[in-house]
Amino acid sequence: MSFTVEDPVKTLIRLLRTYLRVVKEDGGLASIHISDEWYNSEISKTYDGQITVGLENCREERLSINGAIRRSIVTYRINVWVLDKPEKSLESSEMRNKILQEVKNVIREKGETPYKFEYNLVGASQKSGSHKVFYTFSDQEIPPTSSEWNELSDEEYAKLWYSDDERLSETIQENGKYPLLLFKFKLDAETTVLKSLTLKFEGYGESPAGNGVTIKVWNFSDGSWQKTQTSSGSLDETISIEILSGFENFVDKDGYVYLLAKTANPSDGVNSAVLHCDYAEMDFSVNGISYCKLVSYRNLDEPHNRPFIWRTELSVEGWIFERTV
Incomplete structure (x- = not known):
């Protein structure tokens, strides 16, 4: 072949x-x-x-x-x-x-x-151009192009530079709403030469109906979040999404890949839903x-x-x- x-x-x-x-x-x-x-x-x-x-x-x-x-x-x-x-x-x-x-x-x-390459958020800030992170609170999984997303501050970015237990935490206490994070990774390889693409999230989620985190990757062809992976713990764990084919569906024309992370369950209006993130990265390999x-x-x-x-x-x-x- x-x-x-x-x-x-x-x-x-x-x-x-x-x-x-x-x-x-x-x-x-x-x-x-x-x-x-x-x-x-x-x-x-x-x-x-x-x-x-x-x-x-x-x-x-x-x-x-x-x-x-x-x-x-x-x-x-x-x-x-x-x-x-x-x-x-x-x-x-x-x-x-x-x-x-x-x-x-x-x-x-x-x-x-x-x-093989590992792209992380070390040194990322509002002024850096390669990789970006945004947050919002919503009762639904909004698309990456939505104006509801807000970029992290430089102080918040620094909490994601290393896997060191200095976590970024997003909290919401509004009934039915989730805290969400959007990771925007820049891929500088053509989709035609890719062998694999893996997105990783390290952290955990707390919510009244059960702990855990859900992650998904944006499919540009279908215009939806896909390839769901979940965790259910109350301590840091790494969950990942691996893509081995159809790379063109998950990379936009400018080379960006989008990863969504949210708590497994929303706030109930009395108890908060909290999303904790310690680290995230995009790994890929080329032919x-x-x-x-x-x-x-x-x-x-x-x-x-x-x-x-x-x-x-x-x-x-x-x-x-x-x-x-």
Whole structure:
């Protein structure tokens, strides 16, 4: 069975963007621009460093006699670039080394599953553009386009950054109404290359008629909330929705996926219904490179430039397996 394979450069860029974190001397995170080739001097003026990813070559191997099973061996060219700051030249050199080390760490730690990604809400705020969360109170499951939804404050967003028992809680004491949360996740892969898509909610719900949480995903084709999953506990638990086909029905034209969470039962007007959320994420995998490894690296500093450019080039190998029949 044949399937659409994602551009291997896109997959590796996403892998680095998702998992690479560089900590500066002051404890803050370095701003690293990751893109396809080549170096952009204007970008380097506003970022702590730049990483570019390019395809050096690709070799094809036939793994079956009839050629139905093939392996593509992809060689990537990854470059780390840091623009020297004359007054802080040592810091610039150290930044290049830190970025290099983190690139190596990501390749080594994720090399067995470079096609799997976890998108969470770490760092999300009202100003961030990728993932959003909204709340409302209603006696029905309203669609994601409704004007009834209200975005979380920055303080509320921070409670969802980590699975750390610092929960966001939404409470309603009005007969027949539920507290609802809407998670809006940005998917940066085409639906044609997806292998799986999983939405996860960690938390619990309290209500007079029984505890628990209900989650659903929005189907754009049918215009309804579908694939219901429930929990019934009064302590944190993770419930998930897994999608293995028909991805185009659950992703809009801009790449957004919507997850609804609500208490299993509404308030009775006397006792409140409370929805507690500790964490949420969207996981997905793509058809494409199934393995990658670091082959070599070398320093290619550019002293002829002013300002000086600290540069390291890495060679990374990736494998893609395809079956044509």
